[in-house]
Amino acid sequence: MNQFIPRGTSKISARGLNVHYGEKQALHDIDLDIPAGEVTALIGPSGCGKSTFLRCINRMNDMVEGAKVTGSLTLDGSDVYDRELDVVQLRARVGMVFQKPNPFPKSIYDNVAYGPRIHGLARDQAELDEIVMNSLEKAGLLAEVESRLSESGTGLSGGQQQRLCIARAIAVAPEVILMDEPCSALDPIATAKVEELIDELRDNFTIVIVTHSMQQAARVSQRTAFFHLGKLIEVGGTEEIFTNPKEPLTQGYITGRFG
């Protein structure tokens, strides 16, 4: 059963969204609204289609051979799958942070400056410096790396690398940040830092996060969508989903009866 927030307040809207990988249908008729300025968590057992849905939003599925997306997906009311749409521009508006931190083998500075450079966001070096510093600050990393900006990003700890990847995503001023299990490779302390950061970022960005951890969904999100076997079973306020789910399948999952 799908519940909608009123139209007009949603940043991303899926209607009748289907995804096939060759013969296999990974998502069935998904209707889902993602509100602006909130964190929406996508949860559900392995293989239920969470990552597939996430990857539809910035058209990462375009790169998967045999993947076919039908139905409608809009960002601020515009069709994400419009043939005329510039996918590079879309990915600047919709940034992504992956499961494994993947800094470029470049300096910490250049990791963050990369996007602003290719999108021509800074008029001069001073402006680029400002974007880099601001992004590192917003990602909660500046104090730890200020004195070593020219050192390689790959030399940082896993948690620092993930915050560097978040800084890199923020640097192009996206509207939406997609996070695909961003803490699964991190220890509990690094995880706590990234979770804190997610909470701070929601003032400025719309965030969609895939997580296997129900505790994490409960800690960081305001809205939760539960997927099962490629279908959206239930979506609602996170507290409501975790304390008073309407669907027996959701209840079964959150109480650990299957997973």
Ligand SMILES: Nc1ncnc2c1ncn2[C@@H]1O[C@H](COP(=O)(O)OP(=O)(O)OP(=O)(O)O)[C@@H](O)[C@H]1O
């Ligand atoms: N590139 C692909 N080619 C073929 N099938 C795929 C591909 N990617 C995903 N699938 C299938 O689509 C379904 C949904 O996968 P998806 O990765 O979206 O699930 P998920 O809920 O994110 O899983 P997990 O929690 O294990 O990451 C699964 O059955 C998966 O095997």
